[in-house]
Amino acid sequence: MASANLTLALYPFISDSDIFGDNLGLDEITSASQSGHMAPRLTRRRHLATCCFQMIQVQNPTNPLPVKERVAGTLSTHPIRAPLFVAAAALCFFTAAISISPVICVFCLLHQILGRFNRARAAQLTLPHFVCQTPLFMPVGTQVPGCKCCIVTVAEAFQNIVNVCNGPLRYPLRPLRNTETAVTRVNFLHTAEAGVTGTIKGLTTSQLEEIGCQIILGNTYHLALRPTSELIDELGGLHKFMNWPRALLTDSGGFQMVSLLHLADITEKGVTFQSPVDGKPMLLTPEESIQIQNRIGADIIMALDDVVRTTITGPRIEEAMYRTLRWIDRCIEAHKRPNEQNLFGIVQGGLDPVLRDICVRGLVDRNLPGYAIGGLSGGEDKDSFWRVVAQCTASLPEDKPRYVMGVGYPLDIVVCSALGADMYDCVYPTRTARFGTALIPEGVLKLKHRAMADDTRPIDPTCMCMVCKNYTRAYIHCLVTKDAMGSQLLSYHNLYYMMKLSNDLHSSIIEGQFPDGELYAYMYPLQSISEVIFIWLTLHFPLPAGLYVASYRKCSQRVMFPSGSAMPWRSLESISLPAVLNSQHPNIE
Amino acid sequence: MFTVKAWSKGRARSGILQIVGGSSCEIAIETPALLLSTRKGLPAFISPDLLPSLPSPDSHILQFSPLHFLEGLTPETMANCGGLHQMLGLHEYGFAAVPRDSIVCLPECNGTNKIGASFETPCGRLLIKSLEYMKMISSMKPNLWATLADEVPAWVSIKRNKNSVDRTVRWLDECIALSSTGGAVFGAIVGGSSVEERRRCAQEVAKRNVSGYWLGGFGLGESMDERSPLLNAVTCMGSDLRIIYPSKSRGRFVALGFQVLQGIASGVDLFDSTYIYDLTIGGFALIFPFDQIERNVSDSQPSAIGGDQTKINLKATVYRKDISPIVDGCSCYACQNHTKAYINHLLNVHEMLAQILLEIHNTHHYLGFFRAIRQAIKEGKFEQFRQQFIENRRHQIFAASLAHQAGKSCTLC
């Protein structure tokens, strides 16, 4: 903490003219993200502002803390490390202890940082059931065919329909015009799929172990509906029920309700939704969500948050953020198994850096075992996305794991790891496998494409997985979207790829070979193929700089083989934008 | 390649089938054996890394339909890959090619003409000629392959039946002439439900240079009682032959177990069955004891939960909280790792893992049944085994025949 003290001691010399509402430029954040800095300049300024407020507060003790939460959030006791404010801090803690319910958190988690490279960190996360290496990717354990959160993005659905109806892709992807058609088409796709015995990710737990999965994510919402959390509890918890010896994480269930159910309504009490079983209105409160998750018994459980689409603006975002903060206290209160399960809080606040900051502070004050960055991956542009991640990871405590929710594109994982995040989850690798898409270092490979029919190479010649060691693209081509085995084999490869990626990230951070944070930050919005490949080369083939060019040439030939069916990342990103979740999001404003 | 090791009192026999796998590794399969049905060379749900968990070497002989590959893999690409063993990376496995698969590739007797045999496939109705078929066979290099057959149901006219025998024999000649691989040829025998035609066909095929017989046209409308003489008519041709007996098994197990035993009693060595697939799709798991020590079954009745003492339907709510394995003491992957409650949950949420686990268990269990039969033959107790099997399930057979008469659909259909 020595460096922190040093940095903070300098704060009084920074002008605080633009404390709020400043819009940081790309270079500002990247320069702040260099090693040696603890936080972007914005956060440092905010920090200063808080300190000033607290000073005022302390000087005027008769004046109780403002009732308005926004200020309360800002004022909440952030530990002041600067020696200058020690006395003030002590008093401030005292004040806070009276006004904010004091929370003593017992952790059953150990987060040891093994290596750093600029902001990126590689750590060992010790959970009750498993010792994990971060950065890590968590596959989603329970996908349900009838579930709309587990299905395709519009573009993917559309593309599959094109494939089904017209054979191999004849015209390029284009987004659908309106929501209605999108939904209809997705539904059509679903009916079509239901007939094929529910082709869903089919891997056994021993295969998942073999691949190297460390944590599986279980959807609380689905598990609570079937087989119900009471039954899981009765049968000895989810670990025992599914015979998974490693770690598990459950979400709060709120996200699914809000995104799946049209009539979800969020009030201070909780999320009211229409039961999919009998249509009756039901209420999921923070207490109930935690109770259900306590019964399921995962290593990490998530607090119930008020989820809003990031593309929504205005007071709703603010309301959701403050509600999330209010709910976290109720979640902590309701948490009955803090010695066996780690409760993670979720940072909300849309794309507004001020709101995000208030939320981060509020959560950090509760001293939780870990923190998640939520509300992303909902269709915001990549530039806003990484800014939020950069801001949150900069102000979240160093010694706690950081989990970016719903992020799963390989490139997003690399960028978020460079910014200091540790955990990710996404249905993407298995979902895309069902539609015949394989993840490869150059991008994605569409195995439905006609050009694959006589391609006798493995999916990815550099991959060491069971599928790539044994099967040709031609064979997988004749299986995909027709036989259950096609999606099994592709899911296996795609998950192996994600695990390899997290492993590579872990070891390259420890070995200090992780690409420079600055380089990344500049490259990412540009997203040109050459640069992405460059990133990959620096990650995978630590060669002297002079050789990069040669390797890049080799690579680019692979990207553009005659059929053009290996898609560069750029196209992949364009697929990620129109998410079905958006189109089906209920109007909660 | 095939040697008979033991005979029971009747025609039932036990032997060893020796085949050479992908990279010239020897595989010895004891018969009577079950050919595991596959989709494009791999079992419907068991991925190749889970295959070794099945009993070995019993599980090392797979049946496939070359027609499956018409969906997207040309014979040229297959040949470039070096055949099916190479393409699937399954070198220690033997492959038996049979034109139809009884699941998605079915013979369509109305479409068949003198040029070729017609099949309903996932890519529509196709007319397969000998030349085309042999192109596929030579690119896939299976260990054994059946020739093209004109399979007709039991109810066709005498003339059509006679025609089908003539065509099948002619296609056999064409296939043998076009054959360029070393795989063992299994001559198809058809003839519907006419004993004379069956015998004529068998005699014609026996004159050719074939390594075995493939008995086609069964399970297409003939009754159980009709089947025995039909089988006997064609299996009386000597001891040096192996026979694949396709049992189209969309029926109750009683009937099927009986069918298998009936086939073995007539001297059939290899069975090609979709039974495991049908069970798995229906959410059923086999539980019947197949060793000689039969349990007291007098008090067990076909229960209302959609099962009997042969199989259980894991979709039934009684298994919601059942934390025991499907069969206590079963050594398969599913029983070693998972409970009935979990599989019940997987079926409820339509997770494919349910089918994976069920296929593993059912294959495991069914192979055990074949092992017990072989044991009985070796000990000279096959007839007792068969009698006991039928005895223990008499009331089920009775119920099944009642259901059949009443036109009710059985639990599996």
Ligand SMILES: [Zn+2]
């Ligand atoms: Zn691979």
Ligand SMILES: [Zn+2]
């Ligand atoms: Zn078993």
